Amino acid sequence: MAEEILLVGRGLTKRYGGVTALADVDIELRAGEVLGLVGPNGAGKTTLVDLISGAQTATAGELTLRGARLTGPASRRARAGLARTFQYPQLALELNVRENLLLGRAARRHATLWQMIAGVFVGMVRPRMAADDEFVRAIADELGLGGLEREAGDLTLGEQRLVEVGRALGQDPLVLLLDEPFAGSDARGVAGIAEVIHTVRRRGHAVILVDHNVDLVARLVDRIMLLNQGRVVFDGDPGACLSSPQMQRVYFGSGADDDEAGDESAGAEVQGVRS
């Protein structure tokens, strides 16, 4: 199967005043591919996700999705086929799990101004549709998530992340960006998220998975990009990445350019690599 290239980023750069968070990063993502994005704190992982999703605007560089240029606010990119989760879960805490999971599907029906206006009247006439409930239930089953009428604010952090991942899956994205989805998750949560990654891959779409836990990421992805201080220092096979000199340098800090920001977490991750 000749895998189509879904997402291409060239020369992605983000500077905040004098600080360069991301410097000239190239990224390529094929259909059905799962890409792991690892690196210490401050390496630029979330910045890269933000530049792709449109949450921040790039200082330089350009992006294409299936050959079409990807520009504008996050909402336009979402309609083009991107979905993402956040490092700090962005859920409506007073809404229940079912409603939070419905957001992605509901958003698709309210994309234009006219749909937003019509949605007022449609919503008054038909507030709840059986098809929506079934859709949400299917996602919840896939995630292994019960208690759909619980308020999102009552969930554990791990469950909130699971809901967020499910919400993003509900957008049926071409490219799913997961920003540290495993933080605070238990084994069941990890299994649920792994299942979602599998589903997206099976649909022939792609996933970018950001996480600190290199060991866990390596087991789930086809390819790893290692970022350090805003630059890509390794891009290739997960197994090769774990034993690469770049990995040693970034996480053991044996090189001359050891990072200051990521020392604390790097220690934890080194253990993950060794075990």
Add this chain to the structure above:
Amino acid sequence: MSAENLRPRPAPARWDLRRVPGIGGLFLGSLAAALIMFWVGSDGYRQTLVTSAVTYALIALGMYVPYLMAGSLSMAYSAYAGIGGYAVGLVSTRTGLPLAVAWLVGPIVAALVAVLLGLVTRRLSGFFLAAVTLLFGMAFSAFLIDAEPVSGGSGGLGNLRPLNLFGWTPSHYQVVLGSVVVVCVIAFLLDRLRLSPWGVIVRTMRDAPRAVEAAGVRVPVLNLVALALGAAIAAVGGALFTYSAGSITPDTFTLNIVFLAIFMPLIGGAGTPWGAVAGAVLAVELTLNFPAFQASGTLLLALGVLVIMLLAPRGVLGYADRLRVRTWALLRKEPHGG
């Protein structure tokens, strides 16, 4: 009331009345409205009270959408109600058009003004949005006083025509009854809207606008739609009041009403639009119809808000719902206990 809607339920079967979203609120709301109308009878003063409550309720319902659902506190609602009122006044005194035209034009103009004001203030939120929209409300009433050729100046517009629907002129009681029905219908529709996909997106916008944007909905645009809807509802309130009172002046809808309207959902319960209605009824009762303290009604209301916030943080309806749930739990337990 609306807690029934939050319970899990299977996909709705066709025409099972109990499974119609918002039907519980509508039932209880209509029941309360019927009792109130029975209490009113032919008493003119009580009819005026109900008219006031209806107006408060519609302004509070208008604010419910942008403030409690979308999370942006716009305070220009005295102006929106005024636009609705002056639409009735102007159509009645300056044109020969049927009054029904005013009921349409008022809300539409208010919605357009809300969109313009929303565009200008789109970078503001929280306190700054509240302050700027408050200024707009004050500027609007100053404009009404100055624009004497159009608005009749500080004297306003009086001697308005009565409604004439194909030769039928409703009595004052019928007008009050009709207004109450309008409130019930709008509260019911908003309750359904709250539960709908549109409501889900708008309510998510309040806590997690980044998530809404990332899902593909342009947040500032949807915010404008919510503001327009709220303004249109408040304009209906202004129109109803003006029609019942038979006149309108720049002082009819003041900032005082806006401040009261902010409290009403807190008193009644912010979980459902019916809370805003219940709050409006309580506000009118406390400020206008409390025999012993008529002069200090507003103070009494302020104290009432504090007491309710302490005892029932979810408002009167939220408290009633909790009692209902507990009572049910007790009733269910009894057979096991005995």
